[in-house]
Structure formats: structure tokens, C-alpha cells
Amino acid sequence: MFLGEYEHSLDEKGRLAIPSRFREELGEGVVITRGFDRCLMGFPVARWQVLADQISNLPLGQGDARNMRRLLFSGASDLALDRQGRVLIPQNLREYAGLSEQVVIAGLNTHFEIWSSERWEDVLNGLDANGSAIAEQLTALGI
């Protein structure tokens, strides 16, 4: 269960410390890939494999499915944490998500996302504006 919002810094070498709460659930490795809306996604290896299988089984005929595969697989890399619990984010992924020094790591229950601080601010601000829509969706779930 990945929960919470963490503001960490990307050092000069491009390393990012994974929140300690996440490390246990990740075990040895983590798969980082491109996500939607110019963020990166991180998965435990086991979950990634399930997801990868599902995507691979989508019909080749659908354009959306093809693009989904391009997004997910071409950017994916299986990374190990160093003794300090950090991973080296590949440069192409850093560029994709526009990561600079300040980075936000956000838990999303089954996986987590990595954002540049500025973009993350925008996401949160955009949500405030749509607060009522969220309330409605939650009500539909019986909360």
C-alpha cells in the first residue's frame, strides 16, 4: 500500500531517495516507467509483471493499445536500490517528467508516481477547482 506525499531532492547525479515507507513493499527492485500526464510511475516488480502481461494481451489493432505499450515499455527500467535506498533515474525519464532538484513522490495505493514539484502543484491546484466533482464520485462509492 503506497500512501502519502513526499518531497525529496534529486541530487546532482540524478539519484532519488525512495521514501522508507515504500522500501519494504518494493523489496530489492523497482520498475520505473513513463506515466500519464508527464509523470513517472514506480511499481514493485511482481505487480509490474502482472500489468505488463495485461498490456501485452491487448489487441494489436487498437491504436490506443499500441500507444500505451510504447509509453510503458520503451521507458521502463528495472532498478535496484543502493544501500541508502536510492535509485538512479535514467536521464531520458528525468527529461520526460521534467525533473529538476525538487521532486514529489506520491503514493497511489498500488504504485507510486514521481513528479517535478512544479507540476505536482499544478495537479493539486487543478483538483481544488474540481473538488465537487470528486465529492460526487466518492458519494457514488458510498463514502
Add this chain to the structure above:
Amino acid sequence: MFLGEYEHSLDEKGRLAIPSRFREELGEGVVITRGFDRCLMGFPVARWQVLADQISNLPLGQGDARNMRRLLFSGASDLALDRQGRVLIPQNLREYAGLSEQVVIAGLNTHFEIWSSERWEDVLNGLDANGSAIAEQLTALGI
């Protein structure tokens, strides 16, 4: 069953004592999330997981649904109680709910809410003002 209204204080370290009546029902852990109207919500872990699964099953394709998940899960936190029955409220949640020293914890049967004392006052006053409207809604429900 979470019932009652408790006024507790948030200490300098951001810790909040959970009312002892609630502790048994929470067991070891509690999940605190952003709630509506700038309060925080607290759930027993088991109940939270039911909600989390429902939300996680929303379609990934919709931008709104993605953003809703980001708001909910990034604003959630799985916390353990210390031996004194307290939890450390993460700073981003403290800010969201505007918590200062005086805090109100209100039972809502299935979960509980955490308010800054000032805001809680406003809520109660609002109830006075809108009492009749609320009564009408209850009547509509056959209560």
C-alpha cells in the same frame, strides 16, 4: 463505532492523542486522509482497504479519475499509534486542515474526523443556522 466529540491538543511535534475509546476499534493502525470541508478523516485499516480497492478500480483512461486517485492516496497515510495512543499527523495534512494547537476529534460512527477547533465551531454554528433544512432532509429519508 466511533461516537462523541473530543478536544485534544496537538503538541509541538505534531502528535495527536487518539481518544482512548477509539483505540480498541483501530487496533494497531489508522489511516488518515484529507476529508471534505478541510477536515481530516480517520479509518480503521480494514475499512480503508475496502474503499481504496474501489477507488483503485476506477478506469485509468479518464484524466479526472486519475487526478482523483492522486488527491486521495497522496493525502492518505497509514499511521501507527505509539504507546501513549498518539499518531504523528504528517505536515501536509496538518496544513490542509489548518490544525493548530487545539483540535477536535469527532466520531462519525464508521470513521472519525479531525478538525481545527475554530473550524469545528463554524460547523456547529452552521448546523444551528441550517437546522431546519437538515431536518427536512431527514424527514425525506423517513427519519
Add this chain to the structure above:
DNA sequence: GGGAAAGTGGGTGAAAGTGGGGAATACACC
């Protein structure tokens, strides 16, 4: 009134987050 439990405050050692040095490897270039 006495005892237990709840709420509050604070100290301390461990762990998290951060920065950087240096060896090993890969790569391009001369």
C-alpha cells in the same frame, strides 16, 4: 479519597535523507 487510566510534555538513540569521494566501467576521440 485512592487508584488507575487518559492526556500531555520532553529526552534520546536510531534511522532517514542528503552530499560527496573514489574505484570500476564504458565510450568517444586522438
Add this chain to the structure above:
DNA sequence: GGTGTATTCCCCACTTTCACCCACTTTCCC
């Protein structure tokens, strides 16, 4: 083939934060 640069993966070290423990005061209940 040799050299120089860049990258990556190890360490180690520092600062800050947090989790844990202990102690005090107040409240509640018998």
C-alpha cells in the same frame, strides 16, 4: 592502442527527523 572524459556503482559521513521510552498532571471511576 592509448588517453581522457563521462557515467555508474560502491562506500562513508553529516544533519535532521522521527520513533521510542519515561515521567508528570489531570481526569475519571470505584
